[in-house]
Amino acid sequence: MNILIQQGRIIDASQQIDRVADLYVTDGKIAAIGQAPAGFQADQTIDATGKWILPGLVDLCARLREPGSEYKATLSSELHAAMAGGVTSLACPPDTDPVLDEPGLVEMLKHRAKSQALAHVYPLGAVTRQLQGQLLTEMFALTEAGCVGFSQADAAIVDTQVLWRAFEYAASFGYTLFMRPEDPYLAKNGVAHDGEVASRLGLKGIPAAAESIALQTMIRVAQATGAKLHVARISTAESVALIRLAKQQGMAITADTTIQHLHLTEMDIGFFDSQVHLKPPLRTQRDREALRSGLLDGTLDAICSDHTPVDDDAKLLPFAESHAGASALELLLPLTLKWAVQAKLPLIEAMRKITHNPANILGVAAGSLQSGAVADVVIYNPEVEWRVDGRVLKSQGKNTPFVNHALTGKVVATLTQGNLVYQL
Amino acid sequence: MYNPQLNAQGQLQHLLSIEGLPKRLLIDILDTAESFVGVAEREVKKVPLLRGKTVCNIFFENSTRTRTTFEIAAKRLSADVLNLNVSTSSQSKGETILDTVNNLIAMHADMFVVRHQQSGAAHFIAQHVPPHISVINAGDGRHAHPTQGLLDVFTIRKYKPEMHNLRVAIVGDVLHSRVARSEIHALTTLGVPEIRVIAPRTLLPTDVEKLGVQVYHDMAQGLKDVDVVMMLRLQNERMAGALLPSTQEFFQTFGLTPERLALAKPDAIVMHPGPMNRGVEIDSAVADGKQSVILPQVTYGIAVRMAVMAILAGGNAA
Numbered sequence: 116m117n118i119l120i121q122q123g124r125i126i127d128a129s130q131q132i133d134r135v136a137d138l139y140v141t142d143g144k145i146a147a148i149g150q151a152p153a154g155f156q157a158d159q160t161i162d163a164t165g166k167w168i169l170p171g172l173v174d175l176c177a178r179l180r181e182p183g184s185e186y187k188a189t190l191s192s193e194l195h196a197a198m199a200g201g202v203t204s205l206a207c208p209p210d211t212d213p214v215l216d217e218p219g220l221v222e223m224l225k226h227r228a229k230s231q232a233l234a235h236v237y238p239l240g241a242v243t244r245q246l247q248g249q250l251l252t253e254m255f256a257l258t259e260a261g262c263v264g265f266s267q268a269d270a271a272i273v274d275t276q277v278l279w280r281a282f283e284y285a286a287s288f289g290y291t292l293f294m295r296p297e298d299p300y301l302a303k304n305g306v307a308h309d310g311e312v313a314s315r316l317g318l319k320g321i322p323a324a325a326e327s328i329a330l331q332t333m334i335r336v337a338q339a340t341g342a343k344l345h346v347a348r349i350s351t352a353e354s355v356a357l358i359r360l361a362k363q364q365g366m367a368i369t370a371d372t373t374i375q376h377l378h379l380t381e382m383d384i385g386f387f388d389s390q391v392h393l394k395p396p397l398r399t400q401r402d403r404e405a406l407r408s409g410l411l412d413g414t415l416d417a418i419c420s421d422h423t424p425v426d427d428d429a430k431l432l433p434f435a436e437s438h439a440g441a442s443a444l445e446l447l448l449p450l451t452l453k454w455a456v457q458a459k460l461p462l463i464e465a466m467r468k469i470t471h472n473p474a475n476i477l478g479v480a481a482g483s484l485q486s487g488a489v490a491d492v493v494i495y496n497p498e499v500e501w502r503v504d505g506r507v508l509k510s511q512g513k514n515t516p517f518v519n520h521a522l523t524g525k526v527v528a529t530l531t532q533g534n535l536v537y538q539l
Numbered sequence: 540m541y542n543p544q545l546n547a548q549g550q551l552q553h554l555l556s557i558e559g560l561p562k563r564l565l566i567d568i569l570d571t572a573e574s575f576v577g578v579a580e581r582e583v584k585k586v587p588l589l590r591g592k593t594v595c596n597i598f599f600e601n602s603t604r605t606r607t608t609f610e611i612a613a614k615r616l617s618a619d620v621l622n623l624n625v626s627t628s629s630q631s632k633g634e635t636i637l638d639t640v641n642n643l644i645a646m647h648a649d650m651f652v653v654r655h656q657q658s659g660a661a662h663f664i665a666q667h668v669p670p671h672i673s674v675i676n677a678g679d680g681r682h683a684h685p686t687q688g689l690l691d692v693f694t695i696r697k698y699k700p701e702m703h704n705l706r707v708a709i710v711g712d713v714l715h716s717r718v719a720r721s722e723i724h725a726l727t728t729l730g731v732p733e734i735r736v737i738a739p740r741t742l743l744p745t746d747v748e749k750l751g752v753q754v755y756h757d758m759a760q761g762l763k764d765v766d767v768v769m770m771l772r773l774q775n776e777r778m779a780g781a782l783l784p785s786t787q788e789f790f791q792t793f794g795l796t797p798e799r800l801a802l803a804k805p806d807a808i809v810m811h812p813g814p815m816n817r818g819v820e821i822d823s824a825v826a827d828g829k830q831s832v833i834l835p836q837v838t839y840g841i842a843v844r845m846a847v848m849a850i851l852a853g854g855n856a857a
Contacts, residue, residue: 309745311749317658317680318681318682434663
């Protein structure tokens with residue numbers, strides 16, 4: 116099967132390409148850019164004039180809610196949402212029910228995802244059993260079953276002895292640890308950034324220090340044990356500074372933030388809007404600016420969706436009782452590009468944060484249009500203007516804090532492994 | 540700016556928080572309350588303003604005192620009153636807050652008085668009621684207790700009408716106090732130039748200065764030359780969370796004793812939202828002393844709640 120995608124603007128950070136050209140796909144792989152390979156006869160031709168041709172996005176954190184929370188979302192609903200958002204590879208954290216701490220569960224998830232033939236699903240196994248922070252999981256067996264790294268999702272490892280050993284053990288095999296730093300005691304019962312807004316609204320705060328204290332510990336433990344640490348979903352200026360320093364000292368550390376934290380602040384809570392109840396909480400404008408500059412100077416490597424579908428009932432509650440999270444797979448790309456425009460960043464550099472870099476962090480072959488690569492391709496119309504409305508999201512989670520935000524550009528087609536699986 | 544408490548004409552639709560309430564509306568409530576103070580002294584303690592209306596007290600958190608004052612206020616306005624203690628009924632059976640509210644809407648209630656342990660609960664309910672229903676926040680978590688804030692400034696205005704020339708100190712557990720937040724907003728809206736909070740750091744919210752107050756950790760400094768001392772209730776649970784070592788030490792350091800009160804202006808008044816912990820935040824000699832206006836606060840509380848209900852009913856009828 117040969118597909119020709121004609122005359123689109125190809126933006127591929129992995130090859131430093133940004134030009135209008137034809138893209139040739141053969142048998143599910145990228146065959147060439149520009150010049151047709153010898154003997155290429157297109158079975159299907161897609162006209163991409165005026166459109167952008169992008170590698171499929173790689174998302175470092177998307178919750179699919181399977182197994183265990185099918186009333187919030189299913190593999191099928193969320194993988195279709197991923198296609199609509201141009202996300203063709205995603206890592207899912209282990210906070211399912213049951214927790215992804217046994218090889219059988221991981222195999223089942225991989226198998227069910229594969230049968231959908233939509234996005235590539237890369238599970239992150241639990242670092243500790245039941246995410247309880249006490250006993251290590253069988254990391255080797257979990258890796259054999261398909262895990263690409265290990266995570267505690269939003270749970271902490273309180274016991275630093277266990278943290279140390281988990282890092283040591285993972286380091287023995289070269290596994291990457293995807294850790295969101297948060298001190299569980301300082302964050303206890305907190306639902307918003309501990310600052311002016313939380314004080315006014317009478318919401319229990321989570322201080323910025325809850326993140327930096329845990330991060331400092333993790334960095335120190337990673338340095339001592341030689342573990343590969345990816346710092347996930349950071350929210351504060353202090354964290355950006357700590358990671359910048361670690362990188363300056365030559366540490367092989369990577370980090371991401373979420374698309375929500377790149378655009379919103381604590382002020383967006385307004386009058387207790389539960390759609391803006393997120394974990395970690397939205398911080399101050401100063402923190403948001405620090406995250407943005409961290410991305411610009413390379414301190415932060417990636418932007419993730421932190422996709423968390425929540426059912427309507429769980430958001431129809433007073434702020435602190437509502438479930439945290441935002442449905443974001445379908446917004447990651449246009450919101451990243453919106454930031455690029457605001458920050459006057461070349462598109463290719465913005466794309467790098469959601470394709471090439473996260474693929475490298477996961478250690479998977481994705482997020483690239485190099486010849487020979489799997490043909491995960493997104494065709495994007497950069498002209499169309501629209502406003503976010505949760506009700507029209509493909510995701511079963513209609514929960515978005517971006518309601519009514521004006522966006523420019525939409526995915527018009529998505530190919531995975533050379534198959535056209537989504538068309539607007 | 541969008542204000543969920545006001546309707547399109549700028550009239551009061553709900554009373555959810557003092558924050559964001561225009562000064563003219565606040566003055567309007569206080570002036571209306573003034574006219575209701577006399578009602579209680581009449582032989583027939585009733586006016587017919589809410590005749591035929593149903594006021595529903597929905598208390599998700601127990602409180603006999605506040606519920607009773609709202610009940611009296613509604614009855615003096617000739618309303619029918621329905622009391623619902625949700626903490627002991629439906630919620631324990633798994634009914635959601637919206638289920639409860641929708642049931643009461645179906646019973647044709649006209650006004651909801653709501654207390655809930657979560658900050659923002661009153662806003663949440665106000666967002667989900669039809670436009671002919673008004674919601675009064677009778678205390679939501681740590682966020683707001685606007686009628687308490689109003690009755691406090693009403694009391695201050697009675698004793699110290701020169702609001703532009705006052706120094707007010709709020710003492711105690713500001714962190715967990717919806718009363719303190721409402722008092723601060725009411726006082727700043729009315730133009731009180733100096734508001735102090737006196738408490739240990741563990742009982743003050745982060746960035747409390749941004750609410751427009753000055754912070755003191757020492758009673759002797761904080762009480763010096765103030766006109767009004769507003770005490771806050773200290774919950775016993777606070778000892779459990781490592782916020783304070785003991786009630787005794789709290790009384791030693793932040794309790795209002797006659798000696799400490801002597802540092803304030805000689806004609807300073809002492810207030811407390813009740814119920815009081817004698818010997819924890821306040822000495823009995825002060826609570827029952829001649830500078831205490833704690834009982835008048837309760838009396839005025841009914842007039843203020845009548846005023847809020849009357850204005851809401853009038854706004855909705857118009």
